[in-house]
Amino acid sequence: MQDDTNEPLVRSRPTVMVVDDVDMNVMILEEILKDSYTIISAGNGLEALEKLHKTPILPKIILLDVFMPEMNGYEMLEVLKSDATLKRIPVIFITTSDNESEGLAAGAVDFITKPFLAEIVRLRVRNQLELKNYSDSLEEMVTEKTLEATATLDNTLQALANIIEYRNLESGSHVKRTQSFCKALIDYLLKSASEYTGELRRMQPEIIIKAMALHDVGKIGIPDRILLKPGKLESEEYEIMKTHTEVGKNIIEQMMTAVTDKDSIYLKHCRNIAYGHHERFDGTGYPQGLAGCDIPLAARIAALADVYDALVSVRIYKSAIPCDAAMKIITCGRGTQFDPLLTDAVLQIQDKFEEIAQNK
DSSP states (O other): OOOOOOOOOOOOOEEEEEEEHHHHHHHHHHHHHHHTOOOEEEHHHHHHHHHHHHHHOSSSSEEESSSSSSSSSHHHHHHHHTTGGGGGGGGEEEEEEEOOOHHHHHHHHHHEEEEEOOHHHHHHHHHHHHHHHHHHHHHHHHHHHHHHHHHHHHHHHHHHHHHHHHHHHOOSSSHHHHHHHHHHHHHHHHHHTTTHHHHHHHHHHHHHHGGGGGGTGGGGGHHHHEEEEEEEEHHHHHHHHTHHHHHHHHHHHHHHHSOOHHHHHHHHHEEEHHHHTHHHHOOOOOSOOOOOOGGGGGHHHHHHHHHHHHHHOOOOTBOOOEEEHHHHHHHHHHHTBBHHHHHHHHHHTTHHHHHHHOOO
16 A cells, blocks of 8 residues: 655654753753754753653663752762663753862763853764764674674584584484483473573573583593493493593583683583583582582483483483383482482473473
8 A cells, every 4th residue: 555645754853851840041051952853852960860760662862950959960869870771861060169070980881061152062062973873883793793603603513513412323312312301301390490590690691501511521431432332331441531621611611712701601511511410409419519509400301301302212232211211210310310300390391291201
């Protein structure tokens, strides 16, 4: 359908907030700036903060009077700086005072003195907005590059995990299934307000799921005669197989020296999972013999996902067992091999685990 409107598209103008308890000052600043900016105003700090929390579009800059009733400029600026969103808005103080150092120390970016000189007001607002736009564009560029670097890291680690799986005569499906088991368990824990909910949120759970891909990366250092042996391992062979946890830890720690701090939480989870997914809750696991909550939470989650998948999948040395039989084995390991709270959670979502296992 054809649009009959002939009105040209109007480009939105930057919004400036003016906060001053003197109406005349507000009127003068509005008159000076109205040709280039959309103006919103408030008579004191409390009113300004109320408007900021309600407005759908935040101002690009705030012109803030220092001396006002109810909440002065310094008090309002302190509140702004404590808010993750509002602290990004630059503030220019409006004042008759010459004490600029105090205002700059509080976080103001500039000053406009009374009585107002129109050209000075326009220049100071324009200059600060240009600085803000430049800063925002740099931040967007950094964010974009960080996302690109993270995507590259994701792909590299996933490829490395697939190499391990192919060498282990797997198709890569073991990695995908264990990640799916981890996701199902973590999603349940987050929704059920469990004892681990807060800790999981702080750990960035989506990264734990990604990190699961490298839980067996250390198997790259295990000889084929042991890794691909169709029967039960001899005790000496088993001791060599157990070293894959330490080899994995060493590989990931080498990676950690080559990436930025931004990526470190990712590789930290990778290391904790690779090193700790064979620890047991009762302290009889390996390689460190950690017990209870001394085992990183990510590793305790990984242990359940890894064992369940090993039970219900065909391996070179064993046949698959039914999901209900696997769940009985998991239940028997409650409090000994596995974290009891996590085991209880798995029992609550066993149908989801079975669905994931059947979609191999």
